[in-house]
Amino acid sequence: MEMKNNHSFLVLFLCFSLGTNLSIGEDTISMNESVSSGQTIISSSGTFELGFFTPGNSFKYYLGIWYKNISSQTVVWVANRETPVSDAAHLTIIQGNLVLLDKFQSLVWSTNISRSVPPKNLVIAVLCDDGNLILSDLSSNSSIPLLLWQSFDYPTHAFLPGGKVGYDKRTQRKQVLISWKDLNDPSPGLFSMELDPRRAQLVIKWNRTTQYWASSSWNGRTFSSVPGMRLNYIFNYSYIDNENESYFTYSLYNSEIPSKFIMDVSGQIKQLLWSTSLDDWYPFWAQPTEQCDVYANCGAFGVCNNVNSSCNCLSGFKARSDAEWNSNNYSSGCVRVRDQEVQCNGITEDKDSFWMNSIVSLPASQDTNITVAEASQCRSACFNNCSCTAYTYDVSGACSFWTGDLFNLQQLSKTETEKTIFVKSGSPEDQTKAKKSMKLVVLLSSTTAFIVLFIGSFSYIYYRRRRRRMTKGTGTQISHLDKIGGGEIIDVPYFCLETILVATDNFSNANKLGQGGFGPVYKGIFPGGKEIAVKRLSSHSGQGIDEFKNEVTLIAKLQHRNLVRLLGYCINGKEQILLYEYMPNKSLDTFIFDGELCKLLDWKKRYDIILGIGRGLAYLHHDSRLRIIHRDLKTSNILLDEDMNPKIADFGLARIVEGRRTEAKTEKIVGTYGYMSPEYASDGLFSLKSDVFSFGVVILEMISGRKNTGFYQSEEALNLLGYAWRMWIEERAMQLTEKSLLESCNRSEVMKCINVALLCVQEDSNDRPKMSDVIVMLVGEGTSLQRPNRPAFVIRTHASSRPSSPSKVSNNQVTITEEGGR
Template sequence: MSIGLKQCEEKCLRNCSCVAYASANSETNGGTGCLTWHGNLVDARAYTETGQDLYIRVDKHELARYTKKGLVQKKGVLAGVIVSSASVFLILVIFLRCWVQRQRRAERARKGKNMVSFTTFEDSSGEKEIDESTRNGDVPYFDLSTIAAATNNFSSDNKLGQGGFGPVYKGVLLNGKEIAVKRLSNCSGQGLQEFKNEIALIAKLQHRNLVRMLGCCIEGEEKILIYEFLPNKSLNSIIFDKSRGSFLDWKKRFGIICGVARGMLYLHQDSRLRVIHRDLKASNVLLDATMNPKISDFGMARIFGGDQIEGDTKRVVGTYGYMSPEYAMQGHFSMKSDVYSFGVLLLEIITGKKISSYFPDSPSLNLAGHVWELWKEGKATEVVDSTLGDSYSTDEMLKCIQIGLLCVQEHATHRPTMSAVVSMLSNEATLPSPEQPAFIQNKNHEGDEISSSEGAKSVNVVSITMIQGR
């Protein structure tokens, strides 16, 4: 009777001398269907054509040894696969990180290849314009394409005005925010030094009476500053225009005077940096929607450190008429230089006339000299802007005229500080009598007339002749 593979296995296991077994066809093994081997497997090859599997009996300890070895080999292969996979993953991570860093560096290089480096630099005379405290200014960067789109490619229809730095345009960003764009002109007397100076300074200064910078742009030859937009433009566009001057009654003008005084006090005394503006004038005072003044244009400014309160320069910068005599003639500047400029501005706001105005009765005198002459004669109110009508108090007006004359006195030591000016404007204290101001002719040392047109610009080098008052 033929037996199956299972019975063949049991048969071999019951016989201790059986070393192997196989299931075979009945024709091959005489009908049993089971082949067993005892001793050596010398005749195993005789059954290679049967197509059956050969099952060899092995000692269990030997079998366990080979089984353990196989497991170890499998574990080794698995560990190798894991390590290889981790290595590949780590390489990919490193590659991706390097790629991202290269992309970032490339982007920074694209944007920053011409960016301002906020480090100490010097003017042509070797004098430091910015000290260590101005390093690493954090000013947002704008792409030129963004600014061009905001200003309709610097359209003349968007032009707000022209200054010593260059033209100023109104712009509107994609988010609807209005901006003022100051673009350095190729023919400007100012340049990269003034540009750096303004960025480094305005980024450090925060006061309600200082204009706020939103960012800058430097691409190729383009150097652009972006500011908050102030809808009422500059002070000089109103007070020197008789048709617009009536919009500023005395209350508003007095508010502007006080606001500028507070802004200058902040620069001189209350800010972290002690700053001498050196170019305070009507065109550098901007007005917001409610006529609050904002001092702008810090390209000419100088920073004082520690207890320093004065300095000297061989490179005189500023605007004719607003410069104090010691600065214009000797290059000596201090906080009192700004006080002089403030006094000139105050008199211009009161009178509606420029410092360089011509007076037929006193052709050799500027505005300060003319007001001084009328002050001595007790006729100071005659200089008050006629567009003010009767909107002012005579006592308050006379006090402001007196403060203006105190600020433009010839000797710097006789002028008040900005803190004293703010106190004078706020209180009803008795004021000292002003001394004779510095009278400056409207002609230079070569006898040529100095221009007093509406577009008078800041200058980098000046020569002004001093004369004695009558």
């Protein structure tokens, strides 16, 4: 599209007055210009783009704004949500308004500015670098261009940093986020979020009427019911309340990170960040946290399962739309199996066959409450009321009725008290058929029960005998480990495989968190909505039953805030599974080696993480009941909880050393290249100082944002340790610091950490400090530190990050890498 540069000065002035960056050209629509299908305008920084798009597999066209440089098209604003157009439509300026016209020149959408703008006035539309589309009159008598309209005042399903959701006290107009209908249809969906100005809180509604979530009032820093907001080292949230308006807004401390706040089709509000390494949006937080807490998540007469957020229909009902349910869209709900409404006027006799009972959580908002003496009176009252759909009764005499469709039914967990609801079933015709066939049903039921009992007994006996033969043939094919060698009882809960399969949706890829050398890790949602990390050990990983027992027994005896907590285990046939506390922020390497996510960890947070790892390691070496050498400390084995606190994980390779011993020897050298000490790699000698070496490598990687196995100073092909040593002896150590840290870092702390790290990676293990001394060095103020000796760094001639077989090497040319490491 051809763009003009007239009135450049005025437009630039307008941008500055609105607090946005703007350049004239491809970001502007002037009068007598238009945008048609295949044409776009782009903000001056190249961040946002406006044009026509077709969502998913749709052939319908919508006018929208999206992030330009993100691989998966991310639309943040849509003009014609309810009225899609053909590819012949175009956007232009007419009589001071932005208008969208279809191929017949009929009006589809407009900014609908009521004030008249003289036709001679110069009106332009500009797409700004913050994603805001503004319409301004540059011909106003004032020296400041007159703002006529901006898209930030009319958000659709999302709002960006600098946007707002609020209430205008002068016009009584609210800004409301409304979800898409589904992922391929931007028309208004069932869920919306708005501000409740009286209580200074955000609320989410279903169908614009039924409120099912509230954020609680603003406490001066955050909304108290949104714990994710407390992690405010990334976002700066604000709530403004003055005589003209009340509104909620936010910004990022690092504005270069793509972000969005959306009312999602799932019924949850979500704060998202773009991750370059994941090539996907990273969910920072979501509310409600449980999908089943979303109102009508499974539609009418649907039952939500909190374990895997799936939906089922009540007994006697079926999905209204199989196609929608197969695509995980359950909002259409369920209908009676015979698709007949209850005609209660035609029913004169109350029989058991007329009722279906289900043990579920009770639906939202009962319509009638009465007190009766016994359950039969409650049932009779509902039966004689044609509007009554269902009833429930408890021992206190409380009788509750529901009319119309039932929503918000949830499957109860085993720990919840049973609550039975009785729902009216089919029509009188169904009842008559049931009555006539009752005798036949009784006869067939008796016969069937006998056959099922016989087959079941035979199958059970056959299975038990076959199971005993399997257990006899192989030592690992056992149902679970009651005791470890020597009769030691495992003080860790045992989980049935079936429970784990349900929690992980049969180890579906959608729940996969990552892949390690010992096998994949999945997110599992267990009864009560508890999130647990499930590590499924691969049969090809090299970790056998001994390593599995080792990890279970070790972690069961360890209690420290910087060690990951083992919640359970399972051994069933060839399956070996460990269940850990779920870490929402995954592992440390996810952040420090990612070009975008690394900006989320400022120096203070990294320093805290370094201290946390050090304290966890010191506990293993000196303070726990057992003296433990981890042997596989690395950034991918450091997990981060929701507050970014570090927790050391993966103890499959860890070893206990008895009494006062601090070292041991092995013929089987395992670990991860770049983190193994030279004496372990060359001679199989591991000690507490082996972990100290690994800790030093982790510190340098955290400061530099670089992997130890990379190449620096290409003429000598130094790894990170070699490069760090070169910078140290040349007194240029600060050049190691990652660029994103330079503004936030405390120079003396950085230099102290580099010094400590180099002390930890010294070539001679006897020169390395103990972890207890390392902690003193890190937390001490004004402590005079030793100068380090030469580290065990590597000068290499080729790079390889792939695993290799163990081999003997010299101290300064380590080439060992992991054998079954994770």
